[in-house]
Amino acid sequence: MRFVLQVFGVALMLSGGLWALQGLGLVMWPAESFMLAEQRWALYGTITFLIGLLLFWRAARRR
Known part of the structure; x- marks a missing residue:
């Protein structure tokens, strides 16, 4: 799940x-x-980028 969230976050960014x-x-x-x-x-675009950044950051902190 972590990998999927990171990929989705990068795509949004x-x-x-x-x-x-x-x-x-x-x-x-x-x-x-x-x-x-x-x-x-x-x-x-800025809002979408920030949502993607948040998803990526949250997924990176996940264990």
Whole structure:
């Protein structure tokens, strides 16, 4: 279960990071994405990243 939570946490961190960077307009890929330069997606991405970080941290502390 610990490994699954860590993998899921990393997946959330990666996707949240991408969403945040797209929302901030720093990553303009893919060109047809509806998330590009939309600040609400930067917020959603940051929240998703933090949830993934929390999952990963909690799983790492688990015995």
